[in-house]
Amino acid sequence: MAAEPNALEVEDLTVRLGGTDVLRGLSFSVPRGSSLAVIGPNGSGKTVLFRALIGAVAYSGTVRWASDARIGYVPQKLDLERGLPITGRDLLSARARVAAVSGTEIGRAVARVGLARDALDKLVGTLSGGQFQRLLMAFALLADPNVLLLDEPTAGVDEPGQERLNEIVRRLQHDDGVTVLLISHDLSVVFRYATNVLCLTREHTCFGVPRQALTAEVLARVYGEPVGIFLHEADGR
Numbered sequence: 001m002a003a004e005p006n007a008l009e010v011e012d013l014t015v016r017l018g019g020t021d022v023l024r025g026l027s028f029s030v031p032r033g034s035s036l037a038v039i040g041p042n043g044s045g046k047t048v049l050f051r052a053l054i055g056a057v058a059y060s061g062t063v064r065w066a067s068d069a070r071i072g073y074v075p076q077k078l079d080l081e082r083g084l085p086i087t088g089r090d091l092l093s094a095r096a097r098v099a100a101v102s103g104t105e106i107g108r109a110v111a112r113v114g115l116a117r118d119a120l121d122k123l124v125g126t127l128s129g130g131q132f133q134r135l136l137m138a139f140a141l142l143a144d145p146n147v148l149l150l151d152e153p154t155a156g157v158d159e160p161g162q163e164r165l166n167e168i169v170r171r172l173q174h175d176d177g178v179t180v181l182l183i184s185h186d187l188s189v190v191f192r193y194a195t196n197v198l199c200l201t202r203e204h205t206c207f208g209v210p211r212q213a214l215t216a217e218v219l220a221r222v223y224g225e226p227v228g229i230f231l232h233e234a235d236g237r
Contacts, residue, residue, distance in 0.1 A: 004066045007032045007179040013061035028207045035180040037190040040200035046183045072145030076152045089120040099143045109138040130161030147179045
């Protein structure tokens with residue numbers, strides 16, 4: 001681990017789709033056990049970045065994961081017809097078979113994300129937004145990842161559910177040493193939980209500690225209008 005202090009190193013990453021550079025010349029690193037928040041307006045390439053990092057889209061440049069990296073990916077949307085007659089338990093059991101882990105690991109993963117056991121026996125289409133997101137997190141955790149990529153995990157979740165999910169992510173990072181990469185539109189979460197922030201726009205990128213990188217000028221460029229952030233000492237870094 002001393003030889004590889006970073007979970008991820010990215011150098012000069014460019015992704016070109018349909019003749020357009022969606023991402024161009026990105027370079028950044030993610031230390032082990034840290035959390036990186038990725039922000040930016042719609043269409044700035046946040047999800048494309050994650051897909052490049054896991055090798056799902058072609059890119060130029062370098063993406064270098066630590067040799068012992070085990071990656072879990074939780075997409076914002078899962079290509080799953082939620083009307084299918086399958087339960088949460090069916091979904092996790094199928095994942096356990098693919099990951100070659102025992103059935104007892106399902107209970108451990110479910111406990112780690114705070115999903116009630118009775119939710120596993122419900123059809124996935126009947127789960128609330130928060131329950132479904134925790135199910136997806138449990139799905140990712142079954143492979144025992146030490147890196148989690150989360151694409152807007154609280155999208156479509158009510159406020160109490162968002163707080164629970166944010167606390168789950170914080171606990172995985174601080175208690176289990178999981179490195180977290182998180183796409184979020186919630187600046188309060190970025191300031192409170194992120195070690196570093198990567199800001200993407202078509203014209204400008206920035207990277208650094210949230211309090212230093214997210215200046216009023218940068219936020220105005222990102223969101224197209226002035227954004228006011230009021231921080232307390234307990235919030236963020």
